Amino acid sequence: MVGGLFIIITSQNYLKKVVGLAIFQTAVFVFFVSLAKVLDGTAPILTKIANAYSNPLPHVLILTAIVVGVATSALGLALVLQIYRNYETIEEKEIQSLELKSDK
Amino acid sequence: MFNLFLDDAAALVVVLPLLISAIIAFMPSKIWPWIISLVTLVLHLVLSLNLLKEISISGLIIYEFGNWEPPWGISFKIDGVNIGLQLLFSIFALISTFYSRKIFLSEIDSRDSGKAYSLWLLAIGSLNGIILTNDIFNLFVFLEISALASISLIALGAGQNRKALLAAFNYLIIGAIGATFYVIGVGFAYAMTGTLNMNDLVIQLAQYSNGQLAIFAGMSFMLIGLMVKAAIFPVHIWLPPAYSYAPSAVSTLLAALATKTILYFFVRLLYEVFIIYPSYLSLFLDFVLYPLSLLAIFIGTLIAIYQDDIKKLLAFSSIAQIGYITLALSLKDHSGITSGFIHIFNHALIKGGLFMTVGYFAILQKDRVTLSSLKGFGYKYPITSFALLICGLSLIGLPLTNGFISKLYLFQALYTNQMYFSIALVAVSSALAVAYFWKIVEQMWFSEIKFKSEKEDAYIYLPILIITVSIIVFGIYSSPIIEFSNLSADYLISGYQN
Numbered sequence: 001m002v003g004g005l006f007i008i009i010t011s012q013n014y015l016k017k018v019v020g021l022a023i024f025q026t027a028v029f030v031f032f033v034s035l036a037k038v039l040d041g042t043a044p045i046l047t048k049i050a051n052a053y054s055n056p057l058p059h060v061l062i063l064t065a066i067v068v069g070v071a072t073s074a075l076g077l078a079l080v081l082q083i084y085r086n087y088e089t090i091e092e093k094e095i096q097s098l099e100l101k102s103d104k
Numbered sequence: 105m106f107n108l109f110l111d112d113a114a115a116l117v118v119v120l121p122l123l124i125s126a127i128i129a130f131m132p133s134k135i136w137p138w139i140i141s142l143v144t145l146v147l148h149l150v151l152s153l154n155l156l157k158e159i160s161i162s163g164l165i166i167y168e169f170g171n172w173e174p175p176w177g178i179s180f181k182i183d184g185v186n187i188g189l190q191l192l193f194s195i196f197a198l199i200s201t202f203y204s205r206k207i208f209l210s211e212i213d214s215r216d217s218g219k220a221y222s223l224w225l226l227a228i229g230s231l232n233g234i235i236l237t238n239d240i241f242n243l244f245v246f247l248e249i250s251a252l253a254s255i256s257l258i259a260l261g262a263g264q265n266r267k268a269l270l271a272a273f274n275y276l277i278i279g280a281i282g283a284t285f286y287v288i289g290v291g292f293a294y295a296m297t298g299t300l301n302m303n304d305l306v307i308q309l310a311q312y313s314n315g316q317l318a319i320f321a322g323m324s325f326m327l328i329g330l331m332v333k334a335a336i337f338p339v340h341i342w343l344p345p346a347y348s349y350a351p352s353a354v355s356t357l358l359a360a361l362a363t364k365t366i367l368y369f370f371v372r373l374l375y376e377v378f379i380i381y382p383s384y385l386s387l388f389l390d391f392v393l394y395p396l397s398l399l400a401i402f403i404g405t406l407i408a409i410y411q412d413d414i415k416k417l418l419a420f421s422s423i424a425q426i427g428y429i430t431l432a433l434s435l436k437d438h439s440g441i442t443s444g445f446i447h448i449f450n451h452a453l454i455k456g457g458l459f460m461t462v463g464y465f466a467i468l469q470k471d472r473v474t475l476s477s478l479k480g481f482g483y484k485y486p487i488t489s490f491a492l493l494i495c496g497l498s499l500i501g502l503p504l505t506n507g508f509i510s511k512l513y514l515f516q517a518l519y520t521n522q523m524y525f526s527i528a529l530v531a532v533s534s535a536l537a538v539a540y541f542w543k544i545v546e547q548m549w550f551s552e553i554k555f556k557s558e559k560e561d562a563y564i565y566l567p568i569l570i571i572t573v574s575i576i577v578f579g580i581y582s583s584p585i586i587e588f589s590n591l592s593a594d595y596l597i598s599g600y601q602n
Contacts, residue, residue, distance in 0.1 A: 008277060021280050028284050028291070035295045058294070061241055065287060068248045072280050075252055079259060079273045086266040095270065 014083060014090040018076040025069045032058045032065070113151040114167035114180050117190070118236060120144060120151070121229030128225070131218035138205045141221045145198040145228070152194035159187045166238070174238075175304045181238035184595040188588030189235055189368055192449055196360055196456060197228050203460055203567035204353035210467040211351045212260050220260060227253040227357065234365045240290050241300045243369060244283060247333060251279045254358055258350040265472070271345035278342040282332025285325050292322025302377055309380055323378055327388065330373070334366040336430055337400035340423050347422065348415035352463025355415065359422055360456035364448050367426065371433055371444070375596040386436065393434040398529055400427030405533045409540045414462050414473040417540060418455065421499065424533060425451045431530070432514050435521050438597050443513035445589035450498075450506040450578070457495040457571035461488050464564050475547055482549035486557050487565045489548055491572040496541045498575050501534055506578040506585070
């Protein structure tokens with residue numbers, strides 16, 4: 001989680017930022033799934049031998065969150081592509097210096 | 105048939121725009137997407153009015169999706185707190201859609217009009233979901249749909265200025281971090297209580313009456329996540345570039361409605377759920393939200409004075425205005441919450457109107473609106489300029505405009521809480537608002553060159569005039585807004601005292 005956040009903050013490359021965001025989100029998903037574990041629990045399928053089931057709800061929630069995450073990454077990558085087409089670079093510093101030049 | 109339609113009004117106000125959005129996405133026509141969106145939003149308004157009628161009879165609607173009972177299923181809740189906001193949302197969405205057509209035609213490729221309106225309805229539907237949902241995870245989903253839709257809409261501004269792409273990208277990254285923080289908070293809350301429903305959450309949290317570290321951690325994560333989304337002061341940096349480089353119609357919609365709906369949910373979470381830990385709540389309100397709002401008011405206004413680009417100026421003044429709202433909401437009493445809600449309503453009208461006029465100027469001169477470019481506009485385009493003047497005076501808070509009502513109630517609330525320092529600060533920053541607004545007026549009316557008046561487009565100035573007239577009407581006859589805000593505060597405070 002912290003690793004992903006670190007990448008987002010420190011990296012100068014927009015593509016790396018998107019990847020960092022994906023790592024950050026995946027870490028949260030794993031955290032959620034780990035909440036579902038019940039001691040001695042099995043997969044939540046109704047059988048006679050099992051006496052405890054893992055909680056299926058966090059998995060379902062995370063399924064939704066994964067879809068949201070995929071959409072976020074896809075949109076992020078699409079924006080990076082457009083930025084590259086417009087500026088011919090995806091390095092934050094280079095873009096900032098380009099913008100400073102165009103402002104003058 | 106029509107009754108069947110009205111029975112599910114609570115769900116349909118969200119589902120209808122989302123469904124239509126999918127249908128119009130690939131329409132090649134230039135005009136049909138607009139007409140269909142307009143019809144959809146008229147239906148949306150009918151549904152909202154119907155909800156108002158039902159609320160005035162029963163006082164509470166809980167809509168269970170698929171008839172799953174609340175702790176298990178997802179539910180929507182409509183009560184006195186959000187009905188006023190729902191109406192405002194519906195009306196403003198309709199007006200800004202009417203306004204948006206000519207603006208979109210001149211700012212984006214007309215072949216993209218179907219896609220633009222698809223995103224537009226997606227944003228409207230999901231923001232409406234934020235108003236109605238009663239489930240904290242469901243909120244996250246709506247939050248992300250609305251964020252992704254608005255990011256795409258902002259990026260459409262790239263045809264005008266490529267900086268729109270950078271603004272959209274920054275919003276994406278910062279917004280996604282905020283949303284993920286919120287999800288971590290939801291995870292903590294779920295781990296402790298095993299529920300996601302807001303009403304059930306209150307009951308479950310009550311068993312940990314002393315409070316546990318995990319719950320406080322979760323609450324803090326959720327609040328910080330929402331603060332990012334609502335652009336409350338130190339985490340507002342995504343907002344000014346995003347609003348100023350988006351297509352003008354999009355800035356109108358987002359500035360008026362997006363942050364407001366999230367602020368509303370923020371309040372509801374604070375006063376409906378977290379209220380069971382009064383010590384935590386007052387810690388958060390007194391030592392986090394209150395100082396941050398004061399900073400937001402002061403710094404937002406100061407930065408706005410030094411802006412040359414009008415849309416940026418308006419965006420920074422939005423930061424200050426959000427500061428006024430959160431200042432009012434941090435007061436923990438009835439008068440504070442009432443004045444907060446009053447300002448949510450009034451600011452949506454004012455900022456919507458201002459962005460509309462500036463958007464129109466931008467397409468008239470086919471360039472970004474800066475201070476110097478406004479020279480003589482007061483004579484050139486008298487109707488729109490007059491609207492800008494009224495909206496601006498209302499932003500400052502002059503009598504006979506609805507901005508005055510907001511300020512009046514805010515001062516009253518601060519006075520009853522004996523916060524004289526904040527009163528002074530609010531007064532000073534109102535005076536500073538005069539400074540940045542006067543610069544605009546000076547350029548528009550008091551320049552040497554005289555221009556002949558030119559013809560203005562009725563399709564555009566009609567919605568602007570509606571907003572302007574409503575600003576004056578609600579400034580003189582303000583009881584509807586005050587009543588709705590009182591109702592919201594009544595509902596929230598009754599939870600506070602129990």
